[in-house]
Amino acid sequence: MKKRIYLLYGGKSAEHEVSIRTAFSVICALDFTKYEVTPVYITKDGNWMKRDVLKEPPKTMDELERQLNRDVNGLIEIMRDIAQAKENGEQLPILFPLLHGTNGEDGTVQGLFEILNIPFVGNGVLASAAGMDKVIMKNLFAQAGLPQVKYVSFNRFEWEKNEDGAYDEVEKKIGYPCFVKPANLGSSVGISKCQSREQLQKAFREAFQFDRKIIIEQGVEAREIEIGLLGNESPECSVAGEIIPKAEFYDYKAKYEDGNTALVIPADIPNETYERVKEIALKAFKVLDCSGLVRADFFLTKNGEVLINEINTMPGFTPVSMYPLLWKHTGIDYPELIDKLIEFGCEQYREKE
Ligand code: ATP
Ligand code: MG
Ligand code: MG
Ligand code: MG
Structure with a gap:
């Protein structure tokens, strides 16, 4: 019997388009004699659209797009499928999230998989969440004694309360050059390299547009x-x-x-x-x-x-x-x-x- 795969792609994230390209490549690389592939497209608004099982790999990305059934509430359908497979004692499908960033790489969708109690590809809730948050990740690395650059972190509330205090602290503890980053992002979005107080002020404002928490690292x-x-x-x-x-x-x-x-x-x-x-x-x-x-x-x-x-x-x-x-x-x-x-x-x- 073929192994059933639900391929999740798209997603509510800045890396939506990259994810679509990835899904197309993965589908084309899958052996259709071994796997039964069901694409699940997640819109930028976070709606799940489950498609029919693919008979063959799509020839172009457009073809993958066109086959979308935009009326279907995919998440409910998937849950129903799983419940049915369990009831009939069938082999469970596996979920393969090809999602980056928010709601894909940060543990949230993995939490849903855990609740559905079905196999999925990749990291679980804890690793995904900790890996997405650069401050938490670096704190855990520090505790394990892993070598890394010096860093400090602020949330928006602390910064707004005392902006100059925050910049003073960065200059005292980190110095220049330094990198200012939103705590929870990827693809270098919102990241600036700073050589002066002026650039630091600008970089803080920039990074806080993407997250309520930021990290400042020594630039090496x-x-x-x-x-x-x-x-x-x-x-x-x-x-x-x-x-x-x-x-x-x-x-x-x-x-x-x-x-x-x-x-x-x-x-x-x-x-x-x-x-x-x-x-x-x-x-x-x-x-x-x-x-x-x-x-x-x-x-x-x-x-x-x-x-x-x-x-x-x-x-x-x-x-x-x-x-x-x-x-x-x-x-x-x-x-x-x-x-x-x-x-x-x-x-x-x-x-x-
Ligand atoms: P991705 O997840 O896509 O790898 P990211 O958004 O998580 O990227 P980082 O990898 O932390 O961001 O940083 C992006 C880039 O910025 C690095 O690849 C490096 O070129 C530069 N950079 C980041 N931090 C430092 C640092 N402390 N010193 C020197 N260069 C840095
Ligand atoms: Mg990186
Ligand atoms: Mg990263
Ligand atoms: Mg990333």
């Missing part, structure tokens, strides 16, 4: 190294990759618009540096209680120090994104990577039973 001059992890209890590590942005830093434009950024895989780093990256990445995976997949991002300073910047619990997943490319160079191509993620999702569910 460093190479940017990333690594992929795959698995549950004992995840495997991919080769390392390096990002060489042409811009001042790896900002939103460099990620999605310029196409100017070079990805070097495998990264040209000494073996002992690679070993250190792996060691820290595996600890970070454990500390945040991750499962399925993670992309861990690092800084490699001039004197060879490895600092963890962040982990991403639902990294970019088009065939030309860093995470799949890292695995390709490690010997696992895109279709096989997808198979493995589905298998790890099923395994994680069995563990909980």
